Amino acid sequence: MLNSGISVLVEGINLQRLMLGLAVTVRIALISIILGSLLGVFIGLIRSSKSKVIGFICRFYLEVFRIIPVLVWLFIIYFGVTNLLNIHLDGEVVALIVFSLWGAAEMSDIVRGALESLPKHQMESGLALGLSFWEVYRYILIPQAVRRMLPGAINLSTRMVKTTSLVVMIGVIDVVKVGQQIIERSVLKTPTASFWIYGLIFVLYFIVCYPLSKWSKNLEAKWEN
Amino acid sequence: MTIAENQPVLLEIKELHKEYDGATVLDGIDLTVHKGEVVVVLGPSGCGKSTLLRCLNGLENVQGGSIHLAGQNLTDKTVDWKPVRQQVGMVFQNYDLFSHMTVLENVLLGPVKVQRRAKKEALEQAEQLLKRVGLYDRKDAYPRQLSGGQKQRIAIVRALCMNPQIMLFDEVTAALDPEMVREVLDVILGLAAQGMTMIIVTHEMGFAKAVADRIVFIDAGKICEVVTPDEFFTNPKTERAKQFLNIFQY
Numbered sequence: 001m002l003n004s005g006i007s008v009l010v011e012g013i014n015l016q017r018l019m020l021g022l023a024v025t026v027r028i029a030l031i032s033i034i035l036g037s038l039l040g041v042f043i044g045l046i047r048s049s050k051s052k053v054i055g056f057i058c059r060f061y062l063e064v065f066r067i068i069p070v071l072v073w074l075f076i077i078y079f080g081v082t083n084l085l086n087i088h089l090d091g092e093v094v095a096l097i098v099f100s101l102w103g104a105a106e107m108s109d110i111v112r113g114a115l116e117s118l119p120k121h122q123m124e125s126g127l128a129l130g131l132s133f134w135e136v137y138r139y140i141l142i143p144q145a146v147r148r149m150l151p152g153a154i155n156l157s158t159r160m161v162k163t164t165s166l167v168v169m170i171g172v173i174d175v176v177k178v179g180q181q182i183i184e185r186s187v188l189k190t191p192t193a194s195f196w197i198y199g200l201i202f203v204l205y206f207i208v209c210y211p212l213s214k215w216s217k218n219l220e221a222k223w224e225n
Numbered sequence: 226m227t228i229a230e231n232q233p234v235l236l237e238i239k240e241l242h243k244e245y246d247g248a249t250v251l252d253g254i255d256l257t258v259h260k261g262e263v264v265v266v267l268g269p270s271g272c273g274k275s276t277l278l279r280c281l282n283g284l285e286n287v288q289g290g291s292i293h294l295a296g297q298n299l300t301d302k303t304v305d306w307k308p309v310r311q312q313v314g315m316v317f318q319n320y321d322l323f324s325h326m327t328v329l330e331n332v333l334l335g336p337v338k339v340q341r342r343a344k345k346e347a348l349e350q351a352e353q354l355l356k357r358v359g360l361y362d363r364k365d366a367y368p369r370q371l372s373g374g375q376k377q378r379i380a381i382v383r384a385l386c387m388n389p390q391i392m393l394f395d396e397v398t399a400a401l402d403p404e405m406v407r408e409v410l411d412v413i414l415g416l417a418a419q420g421m422t423m424i425i426v427t428h429e430m431g432f433a434k435a436v437a438d439r440i441v442f443i444d445a446g447k448i449c450e451v452v453t454p455d456e457f458f459t460n461p462k463t464e465r466a467k468q469f470l471n472i473f474q475y
Contacts, residue, residue: 124284125321125380129335129387130310139334144325223325 005192009200014182018197021178022204028095028174029161029208035096036103036160037153043104044111045137058108065105071166073098078170091172099160106156114149115141147223154216158209175201232260235295235391235422236281242289243276243446250276252446253290258391261420265427265437265454269469273446274426278393281424282306282313295390311340314384314392318399320376322368322383328355329364332383340387347386354382358412374405378412385416392416394425398432410436430473434458442466 009015047058065073078094089097118141126136168177179197186193236258243251250273258264266274279285281292283299283306292299299309322331329351336347355361358378368376377397384392394413398406410432417423417436427433433440433454440457442450442465449463461467 119319119321121317121319121321122323125317125323127284127306128282128310128313128315128317129383130307130339131335132307135338139338140323144323147325 005190005196008182008186008190008193008196011186014186017178017182018175018200018204021173021175022208024092024167024172025161025164025174025176026208028092028099028164028167028172029157031096032099032103032164033157033160035100037107039100039104040107041111043108044115047108047112048115062105062109065102070098070102070163071169073102074166074170091167091170094170095164095167095172099164103156103160107153110149110152110156111145113152114145117148118144147220150216150219154212157212161209161212162205175204232262234258235260235262236424237293238281238290239292240290241277241280241287241292243273243280243285243287250446251280251287254443254446254448256441256448256451258422258424260390260422263417263421263423263425263436263438264441265425265433265439266441266443267427267430267433267457267469268443272443274443275395277443278315278395278424278426281393282310282315307339311335311387312390314387314389316377316380316384316392316394316397318396320373320380320397320400322371322376322379324368327365327367328360328371328379331368331379332386335383335387351382351386354385355379357415358382359408372405373401374408377401377405377409381409381412381416391422391424394423394427396426396428398427398429430458430470442469444469 009018043058043061046054049055074094077098078089078091082089082094122140122144123136126140127133131139164174165176167174173181179201183193183197190196234257236256238254238256241251241254242249254273254277256264266277268274276285280287281294281299283304287300290300294309294312297309298304322328323334326334329348332351332355333344333347336342336350337344340347352361352364355364358381360375360378360382363371363375363379368379371379381392381397397413398409401409406429410429413423413425413432414436425433425436437454440450440452440454441448442452442457442461442463444465449465450457450461452462456462457466458470461470
């Protein structure tokens, strides 16, 4: 019976546990988004450098993170690298490393694309005014690029939030894992538990991601005027 | 003999040589510009007119010869372009206003961030210049809300607000709707009347005739003629200049 099943959400400390799981999800996502964005902007900027070596290293880095699934990265670092170096890394730390590096790789491409889409003459106009190379970036190119890369960056952020659900595979207890644990324990008493628990998780992810896209829409609208 | 020739020399170009990947673009350009003089550079497409202007504020590097601006050698390897570019105002064909800034912000960027002038003083000058080109009421508009002619007039104001000693105009009306050419050329004529030193690259022959103290005709990277507009348009000396002028007469 559906109407009796919903009580599984508030039974005991179930809701509290789900919230703690959500906190893990949000923590990993948020820290990775921040670190990934900072590193990604830096890499995106140096990718406009004319040096072939820098260009190659940046491209290699980007492709490596694009081609290899995030799950495999988590495994390589959590099981492989720790084993090889004979160290122990906490699952959450590994998740932060992998998600930050993945975010940075994708972010760098968004930044590069935004910078390249700006008219070439903007640089010359800035130089002709007596601005230095970096001042042109600071006052002219980056502010314009930020506006262009916002949709892509927000899209990446929501993708990162969603992809954190993979951390279960290296033993991190996130909101999905907590949900599974609660379902396993309650399923005999409440056969509809998985509907209600996963339903709540569905809503929770929506609550986390929706403000991001709402915020980006507002910013875009603001810059439009 | 123009009045300007009694004035001190502001810009002196000698034997200027410029190559792109081995192809010669400027082949021994000699040109002296006096303070307050308006020099119009004419010539067929690809003759090196724009490149010449771009060499004067360091957007292109040169392979030989010298450029002296107010006594400073700009072809010296150690030249610091930042102060030089504040002396040389340049307006481009594509009126590149900064799209994320309002008209006033565009105009004030150089004076405030480069020249470190007081905001209030720079703002006064900017507003005065905007009034002069008839765009004061558009000071808070963004570039996309302006017509091509308006954008180009703002680009001129942006360069003027740095108080340059010389202004370079690189085909500033070439990308404009014909109806908007006039409003931009009027601004430049106004500057000429005020004694601004200018080098103008243009394809507007009527305008060249009206504004120039001297016409410099360039072909294939070489100066063919340096004469008064009257002489150039009525009695060009070189065959190449005659051919060039014929194109503009139907």
